[in-house]
Amino acid sequence: MSAQSSSLRVAAIDFLNPAPLMWDFEHPPHSTQLAERYQLHYTQPSQCAAELLAGRADLGLIPIAALTPELAIVPGCTIASLDRVRSIQLIIKAPHTLDSVKTIAADNASRSSLAYTQVLFRKFIGTQPEFVSANADPMAMLQHADAALLIGDPALLALEAREQIEQTIGPCLWFDIAHEWHTRTGLPWVAAVWATRPEALAPAGFTPTQLIADLQLSRDNGLANTEALVREWTPRIHLSAATIHHYLTQNIHYTLSPDCILAIELFRAYAAEVDALPPLPALRFL
Numbered sequence: 576m577s578a579q580s581s582s583l584r585v586a587a588i589d590f591l592n593p594a595p596l597m598w599d600f601e602h603p604p605h606s607t608q609l610a611e612r613y614q615l616h617y618t619q620p621s622q623c624a625a626e627l628l629a630g631r632a633d634l635g636l637i638p639i640a641a642l643t644p645e646l647a648i649v650p651g652c653t654i655a656s657l658d659r660v661r662s663i664q665l666i667i668k669a670p671h672t673l674d675s676v677k678t679i680a681a682d683n684a685s686r687s688s689l690a691y692t693q694v695l696f697r698k699f700i701g702t703q704p705e706f707v708s709a710n711a712d713p714m715a716m717l718q719h720a721d722a723a724l725l726i727g728d729p730a731l732l733a734l735e736a737r738e739q740i741e742q743t744i745g746p747c748l749w750f751d752i753a754h755e756w757h758t759r760t761g762l763p764w765v766a767a768v769w770a771t772r773p774e775a776l777a778p779a780g781f782t783p784t785q786l787i788a789d790l791q792l793s794r795d796n797g798l799a800n801t802e803a804l805v806r807e808w809t810p811r812i813h814l815s816a817a818t819i820h821h822y823l824t825q826n827i828h829y830t831l832s833p834d835c836i837l838a839i840e841l842f843r844a845y846a847a848e849v850d851a852l853p854p855l856p857a858l859r860f861l
């Protein structure tokens with residue numbers, strides 16, 4: 576059997592924010608060679624986690640809320656933010672405020688932001704609002720609940736449509752969940768990491784070193800090509816080139832630094848404390 580006789584099945588996220596991480600998989604000169612070794616499939620964050628946990632994917636860009644003791648974090652890359660992320664919005668309908676909100680319609684694509692929001696209310700505000708899973712449609716969500724939690728591209732688009740939403744729904748308060756976490760903990764806000772079932776690597780002819788190197792190089796090449804990414808995404812999403820540029824360079828942080836690891840540990844500890852997630856006593860790394 577040759578060293579690379581089969582490929583690694585990868586579940587990736589179909590939002591704007593992971594685009595720099597995916598650069599080499601989608602652009603020459605590396606895309607052709609990577610396509611022989613990686614079989615990519617794009618879906619929503621919650622689905623990436625489900626596929627990895629069910630063994631339908633070997634590697635996934637998954638919400639940190641979905642990490643289990645069986646999964647190993649691939650060091651190097653992350654989807655995080657050092658303060659405001661822009662794409663995680665909690666929209667609260669007047670006259671409600673953070674203290675009075677009772678029902679929250681939560682985007683069913685999310686695992687991490689849902690648990691961060693539960694931590695925000697249960698640990699920091701001291702209330703127990705009810706969360707109802709919903710499709711990412713801000714008008715419908717706000718018609719049925721006191722607040723809406725949106726993630727990814729739908730959150731970015733809701734911010735652009737803020738006036739229109741408030742004309743229909745009435746005045747709203749808009750909270751950036753990453754900023755709320757950062758101001759209360761002093762730590763980065765971490766949403767997702769590359770994770771793998773480590774036993775899947777050898778049968779696909781991969782070593783951990785090679786996987787880590789491929790993913791980091793793709794991220795580095797993506798960040799070196801931000802201008803090209805902005806040009807590619809401007810026709811694909813209803814946002815200005817300046818907003819996309821700011822989002823990719825200022826809002827999202829792509830390096831899994833020691834602070835990000837501390838943040839994952841604290842988030843999982845708080846989430847277990849408030850019964851938002853099962854306990855995860857130790858993080859496992861590849």
Ligand SMILES: C=C(O[C@@H]1C=C(C(=O)O)C=C[C@H]1O)C(=O)O
Nearest residue numbers: 620638662685686687688727766
């Ligand atoms: C920054 C974001 O992070 C995403 C949010 C996630 C979640 O809430 O579960 C998971 C993966 C990330 O890609 C975003 O999509 O806005």
